[in-house]
Amino acid sequence: MKETVFSVIPTGKFVVPRWLLLVAVLLLFAFPVSRAAQRTRKLLFLTHSAGFKHAVIPLAEKIMPEIGKKFGNFETTVTQDCSSISAENLKNYSAVMFYTTGELPISEEGKKAFMDFIRNGKGFVGVHCATDTFYKWPEYGQMIGGYFDQHPWHTDVVVRVEDKTFPATAHLGASFKIKDEIYQFKDWSREKTHVLLSLDPGSVDLTVKNVHRTDKDFGLAWCHPYGKGRVFNSALATATKSGRTSAFRNSWSTALSGPWVLSKPE
Numbered sequence: 103m104k105e106t107v108f109s110v111i112p113t114g115k116f117v118v119p120r121w122l123l124l125v126a127v128l129l130l131f132a133f134p135v136s137r138a139a140q141r142t143r144k145l146l147f148l149t150h151s152a153g154f155k156h157a158v159i160p161l162a163e164k165i166m167p168e169i170g171k172k173f174g175n176f177e178t179t180v181t182q183d184c185s186s187i188s189a190e191n192l193k194n195y196s197a198v199m200f201y202t203t204g205e206l207p208i209s210e211e212g213k214k215a216f217m218d219f220i221r222n223g224k225g226f227v228g229v230h231c232a233t234d235t236f237y238k239w240p241e242y243g244q245m246i247g248g249y250f251d252q253h254p255w256h257t258d259v260v261v262r263v264e265d266k267t268f269p270a271t272a273h274l275g276a277s278f279k280i281k282d283e284i285y286q287f288k289d290w291s292r293e294k295t296h297v298l299l300s301l302d303p304g305s306v307d308l309t310v311k312n313v314h315r316t317d318k319d320f321g322l323a324w325c326h327p328y329g330k331g332r333v334f335n336s337a338l339a340t341a342t343k344s345g346r347t348s349a350f351r352n353s354w355s356t357a358l359s360g361p362w363v364l365s366k367p368e
Contacts, residue, residue, distance in 0.1 A: 144178075144195045147166055147198075147199045148182070148187065148199070149162065150207075152205055152235075154231070156231060159201055179195075188209075189218070198225070200229065201230065203231045204235060219331075221330060222329065222330055223331050225334075227336075232246060233248060233250040243289055246333060246335055247294065247333070252312035254313045256283045258280070259301060262276070262277050263276055263299060264298060268298055284320070287321065292324075296325050297321045298323040299323035301321075323336040323337065
C-alpha cells in the first residue's frame with residue numbers, strides 16, 4: 103500500500119495546512135448549486151473560542167479567505183461574533199464553518215435559525231474542535247455527527263482514505279502519513295455518516311491514556327445530509343511541518359477545478 107507523507111502545501115505567498123485545503127474542497131460540495139447560489143457563494147467562518155483556544159486559529163482566519171479566492175471562488179467573512187448567527191444575517195450566506203469550542207453565546211433564536219439554515223438546504227463545515235462545542239445542545243451533536251472525546255495521540259499516524267471517489271479525497275491514495283493531534287469521538291457511529299478518512303489503528307498505541315473507543319473505529323473526516331443541507335467535519339487541524347509535495351498541491355488543484363466542482367447551475 104503506497105502512502106503519501108505531507109501536512110502543508112505552499113501556494114505562492116503563504117503555506118496552507120492540508121486540513122484547510124480539505125475544508126476548501128468540502129465547502130464546494132456544501133454550497134448549493136442553484137443559479138442564485140452560484141452568484142452568491144459566501145461563507146461565514148465563526149472562530150469563537152468559549153473553551154480552549156487553539157493557536158492555529160489566527161492562521162486559519164488569515165488564509166481561509168485567500169483559499170476561497172484562489173481555489174474555491176467563494177467569499178469568506180471571518181468573525182468571532184456569535185451574534186452573526188441570526189436568521190437575518192444567515193440570509194447572506196451559502197455555508198457556515200465553525201472553528202469553535204465550548205458553549206457558544208448564541209441565543210435560542212440564533213440556534214433555531216442556524217439549524218433551519220442547514221435543514222433548508224445550506225452547508226455546514228466543522229473544523230477540528232467544532233466537535234468540542236455545544237455539549238449541552240444535543241441537536242448540535244446530532245447535526246455534526248458526534249462530540250470530541252480526548253485526543254490520545256499527537257504523533258505520526260497513518261490515515262486511511264475510505265472514499266477514493268469523493269473529490270476531496272480521490273487524489274490522496276489509499277492512505278497517507280501525517281503528524282497531527284488525533285481526536286477520538288463519542289456519540290459517533292459510521293452508521294450515521296459517510297466516512298471519508300479514518301485513523302489506521304495499527305499505526306498508534308491503543309494502550310495509551312484516554313483511548314476510550316473499544317471498536318478501534320476512529321473517524322477523522324466525514325459527511326452526511328442534514329435535512330436538505332449538507333454537513334462535513336474534519337478532525338485534522340494542527341499539522342504545520344514535514345513534506346510539502348507539489349504532487350499533493352496539484353491533486354487539490356485538480357479536485358477544485360474539475361468538472362464536479364464547476365458543475366453547471368440547475
